[in-house]
Amino acid sequence: MLETIFLNKQFSNPIVLASGILGVTGASLNNVIKNGAGGVTVKSVSKEPRLGHPNPTMAGYEHFFINAVGLSNPGIENAILELKKFKELSNAPLIGSIFAGTPEEFGWLAEKICEAPIDFLEIDISCPNVSREFGDPFAYSVPAVEKITKAVKEKSTVPISVKLSPNAWNIDIIAKAAESSGADAITAVNTISGMTIDVRARRPVLHNKQGGVSGPALFPIALKCVYDIYRAVKIPIIGTGGVTTGENALAMIMAGATLVGVGSAVYFRGVEVFKHITEEMTKIMEEEGIKNLNEIRGCVHL
Amino acid sequence: MDSTFIKISDIEIENSNVKTFYFDYELKSKPGQFIMLWIPGTDQKPFSVSFDNGQKFGLTIFKRGPATNKLFKMKIGDRVGINGPYGTNFTINPNLHYIMVAGGYGAAPLKFLTQTINGAAIDFIAGGRTKDNLLFEEELTKIPNLNLHITTDDGSKGYKGFVTDVLVELLAKIDPAQKDKTLVVTCGPELMQKKVLDICNEHNINCEVSIERYMKCGMGICGQCVIDDLGICMCKDGPVVNQKLANQIFEFGKYHRDKSGVIVHSQ
Missing domain, CATH: 2.40.30.10 (Translation factors)
Incomplete structure (x- = not known):
């Protein structure tokens, strides 16, 4: 009922772990599969190991989660070993993820990470938390998106998905630029820029002061982004952002998503959330007489 | 929050x-x-x-x-x-005989445990490299039914040797009929804890281990403290794990990951 084909690859269900949650290790990603996800995306990886920002790097609230982890990761060489380990433990689809400061480095990383048994490669050009180091996210600029997409497409041996930012007011135009530069898919969206303040401490909660907001508060924003992108491009969309329930996931698919990314929901409902979401989807589909997801994909556009 | x-x-x-x-x-x-x-x-x-x-x-x-x-x-x-x-906690059961094995500053949560299991028989083995690494001696001697065993690597206080030497001695004295009423709990350097786990396995004695991994969020989100090969977070399913789970942690006593996620081998 939930089987999904994304860029010719079979997924047992459309729910995939979003990049950044539960890290990089093969064992951790496999544990997400054991908890019911149809596929996983690794936390974004850079050329060299990175420590990320000092803590506090995340905080959870009733309706949202906020983080500024600062892209900590063990570096591409170590990450490749972890991705190989994942495929020893599981045959579920694996989405790699990379980030870099220049198009050239993105190209280099794309070639390198394809040494690992990844099925797809996501390009993280939309992290809102490292602008002091890298400048504004590339995902705000059409020329930057075109350059990076082309650089990665040239070197990658697997299909690529470009991860966009909900802070870009023209996300549909950005998506179109990625498509025309060779992107095979769009991941929409990353977290949206935000902050929280500890009133008693009289300072921002996050050490980085600002962070990326995810969780239920992001959901309607992400949904509209997916809706807009679906109208603008022909390539498939990984709809991500605040999906916490089966109902949210079905709404994403109705807006046009093929796969649905789930991340911060792990904070709200535990790592078992993947199973909960797929069960809730099945229940609603049975009640509504929906036989498969193709039947409803993009249906709100009719 | x-x-x-x-x-x-x-x-x-x-x-x-x-x-x-x-x-x-x-x-x-x-x-x-x-x-x-x-x-x-x-x-x-x-x-x-x-x-x-x-x-x-x-x-x-x-x-x-x-x-x-x-x-x-x-x-x-x-x-x-x-x-x-x-995270998880040590078993609290005043009807058990506890053997607590503390390495250095690992004594902190075990001292807290002694204050919550009113009346339980406790053997508390406190070890340090030297006497300066020992904590809470005065407080521990005030706990009723608690036998304090002090060890130092350099012999500057108590028994010269390791906490595990004392543990083996204590386990040898346990009446086989009382084995299932005995619980070993440990916190301290990982190689010491691994040895405690191995000894408990050999003696068929129940034990609980506090696993230390680099933790960033404490909420089971960031994936920094996941362990091989189970892939579960030690901030949520740990830090205290039972013997069965401890025995399944492949990396325990071998390696852990640092702040960026790079593997660091135990020494």
Whole structure:
């Protein structure tokens, strides 16, 4: 009922772990599969190991989660070993993820990470938390998106998905630029820029002061982004952002998503959330007489 | 998450590098659990709870980096951020005979445990490289039914040797009929804990181990403290794990991952 084909690859269900949650290790990603996800995306990886920002790097609230982890990761060489380990433990689809400061480095990383048994490669050009180091996210600029997409497409041996930012007011135009530069898919969206303040401490909660907001508060924003992108491009969309329930996931698919990314929901409902979401989807589909997801994909556009 | 920005209500100096900070706050923690302590502008780090009587809790902290350096300069009335308690706890059962094996500053959560299992028979093995690494001697001798066994690597206090030597001796004396009424609990350096686990496996004695991994969020989100090959987070399914789970942790006693996720081999 939930089987999904994304860029010719079979997924047992459309729910995939979003990049950044539960890290990089093969064992951790496999544990997400054991908890019911149809596929996983690794936390974004850079050329060299990175420590990320000092803590506090995340905080959870009733309706949202906020983080500024600062892209900590063990570096591409170590990450490749972890991705190989994942495929020893599981045959579920694996989405790699990379980030870099220049198009050239993105190209280099794309070639390198394809040494690992990844099925797809996501390009993280939309992290809102490292602008002091890298400048504004590339995902705000059409020329930057075109350059990076082309650089990665040239070197990658697997299909690529470009991860966009909900802070870009023209996300549909950005998506179109990625498509025309060779992107095979769009991941929409990353977290949206935000902050929280500890009133008693009289300072921002996050050490980085600002962070990326995810969780239920992001959901309607992400949904509209997916809706807009679906109208603008022909390539498939990984709809991500605040999906916490089966109902949210079905709404994403109705807006046009093929796969649905789930991340911060792990904070709200535990790592078992993947199973909960797929069960809730099945229940609603049975009640509504929906036989498969193709039947409803993009249906709100009719 | 509401602000839990609270005043230090008391500070006790344990030794030149260790202080216990007290807070008048209902944390409702259990021994083995930890909190995230925020030193504004510096960092936020996990610390296990060393005291909690329902109205007041304490953290026994070793000065070792920027955050703890700043904390050690703080005075009574200064404020810090607290999140938690997080993680699993040691079994609390006054009907058991506890053998507690503490390596150095790993004594903190075990001392808290001695104060929550009123009346239980306790053998407390406190080991350190030298006598300066030993904590809570005076407090522990006040606990009823507690036998304190002190070991130091250099013989500067108590038995010259390792905590595991004493553990083997104590286990040899246990009546086989009482085996299932005995629980070994341990906290300290990982290689010591691994040895304790191996000894308990050999003697068929139940045990619980506190696993330390680099923790960033404490909420099972960031994936920093996941263990091979189970892939579960030690901030949520740990830090205290039972014997069966400890035996399934492939990396235990072999390696862990650092702040970036790079593998560091145990030594």
